[in-house]
Amino acid sequence: GAGVSQSPRYKVAKRGQDVALRCDPISGHVSLFWYQQALGQGPEFLTYFQNEAQLDKSGLPSDRFFAERPEGSVSTLKIQRTQQEDSAVYLCASSFRRETDTQYFGPGTRLTVL
Amino acid sequence: RKEVEQDPGPFNVPEGATVAFNCTYSNSASQSFFWYRQDCRKEPKLLMSVYSSGNEDGRFTAQLNRASQYISLLIRDSKLSDSATYLCVVIRFTGNQFYFGTGTSLTVIP
Numbered sequence: 211g212a213g214v215s216q217s218p219r220y221k222v223a224k225r226g227q228d229v230a231l232r233c234d235p236i237s238g239h240v241s242l243f244w245y246q247q248a249l250g251q252g253p254e255f256l257t258y259f260q261n262e263a264q265l266d267k268s269g270l271p272s273d274r275f276f277a278e279r280p281e282g283s284v285s286t287l288k289i290q291r292t293q294q295e296d297s298a299v300y301l302c303a304s305s306f307r308r309e310t311d312t313q314y315f316g317p318g319t320r321l322t323v324l
Numbered sequence: 325r326k327e328v329e330q331d332p333g334p335f336n337v338p339e340g341a342t343v344a345f346n347c348t349y350s351n352s353a354s355q356s357f358f359w360y361r362q363d364c365r366k367e368p369k370l371l372m373s374v375y376s377s378g379n380e381d382g383r384f385t386a387q388l389n390r391a392s393q394y395i396s397l398l399i400r401d402s403k404l405s406d407s408a409t410y411l412c413v414v415i416r417f418t419g420n421q422f423y424f425g426t427g428t429s430l431t432v433i434p
Contacts, residue, residue, distance in 0.1 A: 243422065252330075252411050252424035253368065301367060312358075315367035 212236070214316035216302050222322045223292045231287045231319045235304030242285050243313060244277055245301040253301055259285060292323045327351060328414050330425035338433050341402045345428045347412030348394045356415040357388055357395050361408045362427065368411055371397075402432045 215234045223229050235242050241260055245253035246269075255269040261282035270277070274292075279285040289296055299318040305311035330347045337343045349357075357374035372379065374386040374395045385398040395412055409427040416423075 245424070250332075250426075252328075252426045254424070255422045258422070312370050312373075315369065317367050 214302055214304055214314050216300075216316040216319050218319060219317060220320050220322075222324065224324055225293060226291050227323075228288065228290045229292055229321065231289075231300050231302075231321070233285045233287070233302030233304075233316060235283065235285070235302070236314055237283075238306070239304035239314075240282075240307045241305040241311070241313075242279060243303040243305075244285070244287050245303065246271075247299045247301055247318070249298075256287070256300075289321075292321075294323050297321055297323045327421075327423040328412060328425040330412055330428050332426055332428060334429040334431060336431045336433055337402055339402055339404060341432075342398065342400045343402060343430065344396055344398045345410055345412075345430075346394050346396050347414075347425050347428075348392075349414045349423070350393070351414075351416060352390075352393060354393075354414045354416045358413040358415075359384075359386055359395075359397050360411040360413055360424075362411055363408050368424075371410070399430075402430075404432050404434060407431045 217232045243258050244256040247253045257267040257277045259279045274290045276288045299320050301318045302316045303313040305313045328349050359371040360368040361371045362368040372381050372386050374388045376388050378387040383400045387396045409429050411427045412425040414423045
């Protein structure tokens with residue numbers, strides 16, 4: 211079946227603009243994760259959903275970052291008033307059920323803030 | 325101190341060589357451990373889980389040392405296709421904590 215998909219693959223935003231990044235997890239996967247990966251670094255955890263419930267958002271760097279998964283499938287990561295330091299690849303991953311299950315990653319959205 | 329630390333490398337090894345990476349973690353309550361592989365400009369993909377008893381998958385062997393709080397990955401008979409960044413992942417269920425290391429870069433040279 212299809213893997214995790216993300217859109218857009220690339221996004222260029224002007225500083226101060228709002229952006230929305232979409233993640234389509236593997237069908238039937240309960241858990242969904244968002245990560246931020248800066249150049250030369252490993253992915254940094256942002257937030258975690260189990261179905262529609264956001265169980266942890268401790269990794270979101272500021273209140274400009276907001277994530278939702280209203281129907282327990284597709285998720286959107288929104289960044290308001292983007293700043294240059296938000297430039298990174300945003301990775302979405304899903305796993306079948308528990309947080310211990312293998313996480314399958316999407317290709318990521320590369321965000322560049324000018 | 326970072327939750328998970330890896331030597332970023334780069335490791336440049338000839339084909340056929342054996343290479344080992346370590347990853348240390350700071351919290352003894354960590355419960356699940358994985359190695360992921362990430363090719364340049366691609367997403368991370370699971371390489372293998374790491375169990376206390378150690379596990380092997382072909383040329384790859386992963387081990388966990390809880391007493392010293394590190395995990396290791398051994399690659400035998402390196403192939404050109406093994407060139408990638410290897411990320412260790414440490415999960416702590418309490419508080420849903422997921423930590424990736426910064427990755428270790430491996431280049432296998434012909």
